Every structure is written in structure tokens, then in C-alpha cells.
Amino acid sequence: MSFLSSYIHYVGCFSLILIGLYVVLVKPNLIKVIIGINLIDTGVNLFLIAVGYIRAGTAPIFSEAALQADKMVDPVPQALVLTAIVIGVSVLALALALAIRVYGHYGTLDLRRIKGLRW
């Protein structure tokens, strides 16, 4: 129980990643697969935030003189997550644009029937 309560954020973000991976691997619909990719992205971003998290920590801004640096969460992972979010959004936008193209050519989003290319 104490394990779960102290590592709950890691459990949460890795479950999110695994759910996303499950969706990518199992669902035949292209849009659902793209949603799965997005779930993985979100899980990874949460993981990065969790790495820098301190229990009962504050934002890393010296807004008052009384604030101590050791009570602040690590700002570096937050900067990384900002970058990762931007990258994730652009990948998502491109994926959806390509999905529209694929739909235009094949008339379906079912990945089992999009088989113009093969080994």
C-alpha cells in the first residue's frame, strides 16, 4: 500500500503509456491508432514531470524572499515537457493530415484494408 501511494504518479503515467501502446497495437482504425500515439505522448510527458516532482513542492519561482530552493520542484523536466508537447502536437497534426490523404485514396481508415504496399 505504501509502495502504491508513494509511486502512484509513476504507476499512473506508465499505465497511460501501456494503454496507448495497447490501442496502437490492437485497434484497426487509423484515427484510434493516432489517439493511441497521443496517449503515449501524454504518458511520457507525465513521466518527465514526475521525475522532477517533490512531495509538497512549490513552483520554481523566487516570488517571495522566504522561499527555499529545496522545496521547489525541478524546473528542467518542465522545460523538457514544454518542448515535448510542441513536438507531440506537430506530429499529431501531421498524422491527421496524412490520415485525411489516406482516406482520400483508399476510402477507408481500416488499417487491415490499407495494403497498397507490401514486403
Place this chain on the structure above:
Amino acid sequence: MVSPVLLIAVPLGLAFAASLVGLASKRLTKFVPVVAMLFNLVVSVSLLPVAFRAPIIVRTAGWAPPFSIHLVAGPLGLLLSCLIAFIGLLVAVYGMGYIREGAQAKYHVLYILILVGATGMVLTGDIFNLFVFFEILCISSYALVAYRGDSAGAEAGIKYLLQGAIGSSLVLIGIGLVYGMFGTLSMADIAANVRSVSTFRLFVSLAFLITGFGVEAAVFPLNAWLPDAHSSAPSSISAILSGIAIKAGVYAIARMVYTIYGAQSTLPCVAVIGVATLLVGEMCAFNQSDIKRLLAYSSIGQMGLIVFGLGMASVIGVSAALFVIFSHALAKALLFLASGYMIYRSGSREISSLDGMGTRMPLTSLCFAIGAFSLIGLPPFVGFASKFMIVRAALATADPFFVVLLAIALVGTVIEGAYFLRIVQGLYFKPTPEEAPEEGTRKEAPLSALVPVGVLAALIVAVGIYPGLVGRALGPAANDLLDRDGYVERVMGD
């Protein structure tokens, strides 16, 4: 001395300037990539002698490593950046004439961005910055694979994107784990402290990183996207993807395994993966009837050879792998560029439709044959010198394990010889197929295509005859990768 930052900043600026130039004059856009890559080539070459004495460390915002995002322009980084700029320049010249339809301004912007991503990857000294440049490279290549907008392009693009996106997520998890363990993102700082953490935790993070970058490097069994993507893209983009983009993935893996982790114990496994990649690639290539798909599978095979060389963990093994990177970049760019116009003239990608090209397009066919012979490893072309170095390195380890793997790898070379010789035989000794469109098929490729193809062919022969031209630079570059203590000291020292 110019700062290596310009190698990234100037092309990046020009990439976005290209679309503005496109507003003013549509015809000028296609010259922007040429200017950008010419600049990179000149700067990289002029910095090489400096970097061979000591790597150039660029600090950002006045903070010393490990607190800043810094660039480390060492011998290996600058050598690869020279290669990227050189191939990039030739393919940009080729693209001026080859890209005639579609959104041309966007093509040129994305084209520069691929090369900026690759240059940034080889020059950076920060693990997250590596990821950002990796993503710049990946996202622009997803878009360019689908550039033509036909069904094959869209399908290959979405396949590549889905696999690439999962790979990038794995890399990011790996980076998160590394940051959690060491509290730093500087490669040198991580390398200095890597012994302070238990082996198991190191192994988990390294596994995430290798798998993630392995998708881009197309090592078996992560290579399902490559034949589709490389064959559906325009030929100029295929040349860049095969010549540069997958090499950037291998560079990232090598940097992780050697410099950062010093994980020599994983290397036999890496060597086995390399040989498996080689065999799978060559055997699939043998069965293809589509010329671009065949070349794409052959790229997988050559990547296997590179990974095998890296797996030997000796200076000569890594030098040999770098030499194969060099020779494969030249030869595969040449083959894709030459086959681009052959396909354009014959109107089909079937290998049988290229029969008799030796009389219809003599110069292009001659260059194609040189590239094919170089990939097989026939003397006096550069492919022979690089493959010979791999053989020498494997025998120098005096380890039965590597000698057996080498024997299997050489079987792959025989298969490679079989399918490339078949194509060359078709080019010269088979009659032109009856149904070939007579109109226009007798024309040679235009000058903007013949010049890059000719330069690549000349270089393949020249370096093949004097391997020392490149060979002397490989030793220091391999040392840059292997000498971890030296790397840490030089980056963190001052």
C-alpha cells in the same frame, strides 16, 4: 574561427527564409538549399583541422558545461557534418531540376530541415538536444515521404510516422530515466557519473534509448517502415533518407553505447543484430522487382554491416564502420539519383523496364554501374576499401565469435553481388523492351542531374584508389567515440 553554431543556425534561418523568398520569386526558392549546404560544407571543412587538434566546445548563454546546452564539434561530429553537407549539396543541385510539381517551396524548406536535424544530431553534446534535432529530422522526413500525395506516398508516410512516433516516445522515456538517475542532460556529465548507478538501471534506460533510435536506424526487427518510405518518396529524398537520415540514427546509438554508457558488454548482442539486419535486408532485396524497393532493402543490408562494425568495439572496427557509412552514403545517393531519371525516362519502376538503358542513357548508366559495383565491394571502388577494412577488423579481434559472424556477413555480400550484377547485366546486355515508350527515352538526364551523379561517381573511384584520402581521418574520429575519459575531460575541463 567561425563558430560551429553557424552550421545549425544559418541553414535553419535559410530554411524559413526560403518560404519568404518563394513569395518574392518562385524560381529563386530552389537555390536556397544549395546556398545553405554550400555554406555548411565550407564551414565544416574549414573547421576540420581545428577540431582534429581539440574538439570545439560551444557554450550557450555563457554557462559552462554541464549547465548549458552545448555543442561539441569533435572530429567525428565535424566529419559527419562534412558528409551531410556534401551529400546535401549534391542532392540539392539534383533537386533543382528534378522537383517540378507539387508545393515546391515547402519541399525546399523541409529538405533543409532534414539536413539541419542531422547536422544538429552529430554536433550536439546534450542528450535532450539530440532528441529535439532527431525530431526535426523525423518530422520533416515524414512529410517529404508523402510529398507526391499519391496513395503509396500517403500510406508509406503514415506507416513511417506511426512507427517513428513510438520510437521517439521510447527515446523520451529513456531520457527521462537518465535524467532521473543523474540529474543532468549533458552527455559528458552523464558519462563521468555512469559508474555510480546500478547496472540494471543503466540497462533499462539504455534499452529504451537503443530501441527508440533503432527505429530510425532501421536495425532488424525495427525496419518495417524503411522499404515503403524510401521507395515511395521522390528519388532525391530517397537519396537523403538512405544516405543521411538512417546514419544519424546509427550515430545516436553509437554515441549512447560507447561514449555515454561505455557499455562494451552489450556489444556482442549489437553485432549479432547487425548481422541479422544484413542478412534480412539482402535476402529481401534479392526478391524485389521494383528498383527503388531493391535499393531500400540494400540500405538495410548496409546498415547491418555498419552496426556489425560498430559492435567490434575496437578502434579499427569503429573506423571501418565509419568508412562504410561514408562509402554507403556516396554509393546509395548515387544509385537513387541515377535511378530517379532512369525511372522518369522509362516510366516504370520495374527492373525489367531498365533493360538496355546502357545505350539509351550511357552516362547515367555508367555512373549507376559504378555505384552498384562499389556497393558490392569490387575494387577499385570505395566499397571495396570499406568492406576490406571490416574484414580486417573482424580478423584482428582474433575472436571466433566475430570471425563466424564475418563469414555470415560475407554470405550477405554474395547475395548483394547477385542482385546488383543482375541489374547491371540488364542495363548493358539486354535489348530494350518492346513496349518501351520510344519518345524521349533516348535522352540523357539533364545537366543538373548529371553533375551530382558524376561527382559522386568520380569520388567513389578516387577514394577507392586512394583510400588514404578518407582513411587518415577515420582513426581520430573513432577515437572520439571510444575515448570516454578524454571526451569527458575535454568537454568538462575548462
